[in-house]
Amino acid sequence: MAQTPFTLFNIPFGVFSTEEAPHPRCATRVGERVLDLKKYAADGGAKDIEGFIPGTFAQPSLNAFAQLSSATRSAVRQRIREDVQGNHVKESCFVEASRTKMHLPMHIGDYSDFYCSLEHCQNCSAHLSMPQIPKNWFYAPSVYNSRVSSILPSPSTFKRPSGVYYKTGTEEAVYGPSQMVDFELEMGYFVSKPVPHGETMNVDDAKKHIFGFVLLNDWSSRDLQMFEMKPLGPFHGKGSATTISPWIVTMDALEEFSVPVKTIQNPPCFPHLAYGDKAKAALNIKLFAYLERAGKRFKISQSNLRYLYWTPYQQLAHHASAGCGLNTGDLMGTGTISGDAVDADGKKLELGCLYEATEGGTKSVRLQAEDGGQAELRYLLDGDEVVFEAWCGDMKLGFGECRGMLVG
Amino acid sequence: MAQTPFTLFNIPFGVFSTEEAPHPRCATRVGERVLDLKKYAADGGAKDIEGFIPGTFAQPSLNAFAQLSSATRSAVRQRIREDVQGNHVKESCFVEASRTKMHLPMHIGDYSDFYCSLEHCQNCSAHLSMPQIPKNWFYAPSVYNSRVSSILPSPSTFKRPSGVYYKTGTEEAVYGPSQMVDFELEMGYFVSKPVPHGETMNVDDAKKHIFGFVLLNDWSSRDLQMFEMKPLGPFHGKGSATTISPWIVTMDALEEFSVPVKTIQNPPCFPHLAYGDKAKAALNIKLFAYLERAGKRFKISQSNLRYLYWTPYQQLAHHASAGCGLNTGDLMGTGTISGDAVDADGKKLELGCLYEATEGGTKSVRLQAEDGGQAELRYLLDGDEVVFEAWCGDMKLGFGECRGMLVG
Incomplete structure (x- = not known):
């Protein structure tokens, strides 16, 4: 992963879809792979973190996730990193970045x-x-x-x-x-x-x-x-x-x-x-x-x-x-x-x-x-x-x- | 109805709620009475008008209704007027204006x-x-x-x-x-x-x-x-x-x-x-x-x-x-x-x-x-x-x- 912006230090958030599954949903990215956070949460990822509502990642924008407390968001992000690093995430949750379409990450009011x-x-x-x-x-x-x-x-x-x-x-x-x-x-x-x-x-x-x-x-x-x-x-x-x-x-x-x-x-x-x-x-x-x-x-x-x-x-x-x-x-x-x-x-x-x-x-x-x-x-x-x-x-x-x- | 702005020529559109039913929904107004268009449509009002989707009036904004063709909107508005004028609207669809709370009528993007x-x-x-x-x-x-x-x-x-x-x-x-x-x-x-x-x-x-x-x-x-x-x-x-x-x-x-x-x-x-x-x-x-x-x-x-x-x-x-x-x-x-x-x-x-x-x-x-x-x-x-x-x-x-x- 040399020179990728999306190192394990990063764990950014975005909204994506694929041709097969065209509904926009939340994701993070590690190197050239996009981690479908809707699937990750549905599989029980981060489920025990206080204040986390798994359905937030099924939304077509990150607004619901961003509305959670910063402590919850930090803990979820940290857990995602640990789960990726420890190979605890199912292969089926990942999509090649080249196969994704990226959307506006948030619903923007102003x-x-x-x-x-x-x-x-x-x-x-x-x-x-x-x-x-x-x-x-x-x-x-x-x-x-x-x-x-x-x-x-x-x-x-x-x-x-x-x-x-x-x-x-x-x-x-x-x-x-x-x-x-x-x-x-x-x-x-x-x-x-x-x-x-x-x-x-x-x-x-x-x-x-x-x-x-x-x-x-x-x-x-x-x-x-x-x-x-x-x-x-x-x-x-x-x-x-x-x-x-x-x-x-x-x-x-x-x-x-x-x-x-x-x-x-x-x-x-x-x-x-x-x-x-x-x-x-x-x-x-x-x-x-x-x-x-x-x-x-x-x-x-x-x-x-x-x-x-x-x-x-x-x-x-x-x-x-x-x-x-x-x-x-x-x-x-x-x-x-x-x-x-x-x-x-x-x-x-x-x-x-x-x-x-x-x-x-x-x-x-x-x-x-x-x-x-x-x-x-x-x-x-x-x-x-x-x-x-x-x-x-x-x-x-x-x-x-x-x-x-x-x-x- | 002398001097009311909301004569039968008007039939304006708005979004309201009441204390008993706090979910905002669409309405029109005649004189001092607010006609709950969610109820009106649910009771079959305007249901035969081409292109009209009764559920649009159950939304918390008029955007879905405004997206319909202008011909459909005109016909719905005309039908509402006729139904009010002909006393074809159930009494239970009306609320006294003084008992309503008005909301922003549309979801405003810009x-x-x-x-x-x-x-x-x-x-x-x-x-x-x-x-x-x-x-x-x-x-x-x-x-x-x-x-x-x-x-x-x-x-x-x-x-x-x-x-x-x-x-x-x-x-x-x-x-x-x-x-x-x-x-x-x-x-x-x-x-x-x-x-x-x-x-x-x-x-x-x-x-x-x-x-x-x-x-x-x-x-x-x-x-x-x-x-x-x-x-x-x-x-x-x-x-x-x-x-x-x-x-x-x-x-x-x-x-x-x-x-x-x-x-x-x-x-x-x-x-x-x-x-x-x-x-x-x-x-x-x-x-x-x-x-x-x-x-x-x-x-x-x-x-x-x-x-x-x-x-x-x-x-x-x-x-x-x-x-x-x-x-x-x-x-x-x-x-x-x-x-x-x-x-x-x-x-x-x-x-x-x-x-x-x-x-x-x-x-x-x-x-x-x-x-x-x-x-x-x-x-x-x-x-x-x-x-x-x-x-x-x-x-x-x-x-x-x-x-x-x-x-x-």
């Missing part, structure tokens, strides 16, 4: 997308004719609601959207296919424990409210976005499609990769956003973005979740602070995660989208394939595939792929 | 709120230090995604939200209870026939995709909104609570109130937004907003759905145009609906929110109760109730109340 990487915001502001990041950005995590109906599980195709935009360099509005389709390198996380409408949550409890993380590609049509942003923010420019990786890596699995934040906040944040355990206020998750074109694979960028100025825990506390309510299965996008590393020539290596890398679409990026082939990239072409990966702790575990193809 | 009244936008822009409405507004309906978890059925209470905002007249950011809670007079409409992800719809088919209309109060915390708007648009300022009236008045019931639009669009809209049947491109629905304070009722404003610059049919076609997908039960807010009528003193009578009426919160509005009592209104006080009503065709039918109370 989807909010943040804008919380300082480097990303600095780079974007420079091209948005905003001389600097608006002052409010430093006082609370910036965020908008996005479109649930457009969330797709990896691998997915994304049809080039049409919309209204200004022809490049003019003030002439036209309606037609977007000419500036971009990706955004993000992570997503799902709410486990809900926050009732009208109530708030303590930032120090944030980890209890998060079920786990996925990779998230917030496809963005920059021309539609720039046309429509004033004054209500992004809509179709970002709401036409969002691709997520299908395996949720749990907070339990990620806890050991906790680290301090990268950037000390200045001005200091309000008390309701100050995470107490400074040593564990962020997560060290390495991110990679690739382009696949004409059978070749090109690395576009790398980054790290810990680069975020506003951490997921602060994001969630801010989200809950106005009493809007959070439900199990709600999806949060971290926002594009850019960093500030440069190569010997001063070229930025950690840019989370093409809008940054191409300086607002004005310059092409030259990419090098592993076999030496080259590609030029400005905005995405029909047939381009964008693939994200993420790894923790020297490949101790990973997230698998978040893969999407733009089609005409 | 909620989008538009910004489409020219008068509202002109008035707001004037106070938002924008000299004029951005040019993009005239080329496509302006819209943002809002928060599904915060949608409440009338009557509801809305807890004054906390958030980050600038202290009045300063650049000092503070965290605390909003000081500028406002209402917004809107209507909402629900999607019946879905539009699959990646596909678009024809504007002339819009009526087939709309199940019906409700009243919608988009509670707005203006201080939070103004703080957070740049650059991503409204979030907590508008996502903390939205109250809707619980009875959906169907497209069938409203069709006879079709009228031409009030304002000819200039520049002319793109062809994909041009509604063919000009004589029936808008709906004539009279709207009223009241304040209830200390036992007295004050009229705040009146307006009309037909005032919208971008009609609901254009809104829906624009929404679908980028391929984001629309699902049965999706809720659209029309945006605040203001008009330009003035009284003899030049005072504007048709302002859909306090932000407009108080000129950005700088002036109080003086209201007169029917019995001569007076009230001063700037932003809402704890304990204030806001009540919307809407009527069609000289009170031929109405929408009932959309009622919400702000609490501290």
Whole structure:
């Protein structure tokens, strides 16, 4: 199982079906094998664990499982690992991953997308004719609601959207296919424990409210976005499609990769956003973005979740602070995660989208394939595939792929 | 049944429960009586209508019913009316409205709120230090995604939200209870026939995709909104609570109130937004907003759905145009609906929110109760109730109340 993201340290959760058994149900994954948790539980797996309801894994989403107490979920996950390791799971519970179809892992009630990487915001502001990041950005995590109906599980195709935009360099509005389709390198996380409408949550409890993380590609049509942003923010420019990786890596699995934040906040944040355990206020998750074109694979960028100025825990506390309510299965996008590393020539290596890398679409990026082939990239072409990966702790575990193809 | 909104012309649909039978199920309403449609169908009501599945009314939402063909829904609605009128419905199917609890009528997957009244936008822009409405507004309906978890059925209470905002007249950011809670007079409409992800719809088919209309109060915390708007648009300022009236008045019931639009669009809209049947491109629905304070009722404003610059049919076609997908039960807010009528003193009578009426919160509005009592209104006080009503065709039918109370 060398190099698999789905090591025994991982035990992620997802929802799958097969051709023979097309009803979506819950699963975990070990290497190239998918463990059907509906069958596992029906066979008596984890049945003695307090609070565990075996039928939860027969559901077509992980919401029922995520609603159980975190102690129960941890114990179930640990038991699955022990049972796999000890060969206590019947062979008939496993399916080859290549024979499965993955579905959205949770029923998503609301989807909010943040804008919380300082480097990303600095780079974007420079091209948005905003001389600097608006002052409010430093006082609370910036965020908008996005479109649930457009969330797709990896691998997915994304049809080039049409919309209204200004022809490049003019003030002439036209309606037609977007000419500036971009990706955004993000992570997503799902709410486990809900926050009732009208109530708030303590930032120090944030980890209890998060079920786990996925990779998230917030496809963005920059021309539609720039046309429509004033004054209500992004809509179709970002709401036409969002691709997520299908395996949720749990907070339990990620806890050991906790680290301090990268950037000390200045001005200091309000008390309701100050995470107490400074040593564990962020997560060290390495991110990679690739382009696949004409059978070749090109690395576009790398980054790290810990680069975020506003951490997921602060994001969630801010989200809950106005009493809007959070439900199990709600999806949060971290926002594009850019960093500030440069190569010997001063070229930025950690840019989370093409809008940054191409300086607002004005310059092409030259990419090098592993076999030496080259590609030029400005905005995405029909047939381009964008693939994200993420790894923790020297490949101790990973997230698998978040893969999407733009089609005409 | 004089003055009831729920005349026999109406036959709206909703979801209710009672103390004795707490499972939410579908209903219609006639005068002060609620007709339990689960019982009605179980007793054989409408059973011979082609395509009708009696079990759909036993569901806790109207989604299953709304998914049936519009011909089937029309026939069922007509049959219900005939059966009530002919006294063919068992007494045991009726419940006094006062003994029912109303729920959200549909399971809502996504909620989008538009910004489409020219008068509202002109008035707001004037106070938002924008000299004029951005040019993009005239080329496509302006819209943002809002928060599904915060949608409440009338009557509801809305807890004054906390958030980050600038202290009045300063650049000092503070965290605390909003000081500028406002209402917004809107209507909402629900999607019946879905539009699959990646596909678009024809504007002339819009009526087939709309199940019906409700009243919608988009509670707005203006201080939070103004703080957070740049650059991503409204979030907590508008996502903390939205109250809707619980009875959906169907497209069938409203069709006879079709009228031409009030304002000819200039520049002319793109062809994909041009509604063919000009004589029936808008709906004539009279709207009223009241304040209830200390036992007295004050009229705040009146307006009309037909005032919208971008009609609901254009809104829906624009929404679908980028391929984001629309699902049965999706809720659209029309945006605040203001008009330009003035009284003899030049005072504007048709302002859909306090932000407009108080000129950005700088002036109080003086209201007169029917019995001569007076009230001063700037932003809402704890304990204030806001009540919307809407009527069609000289009170031929109405929408009932959309009622919400702000609490501290």
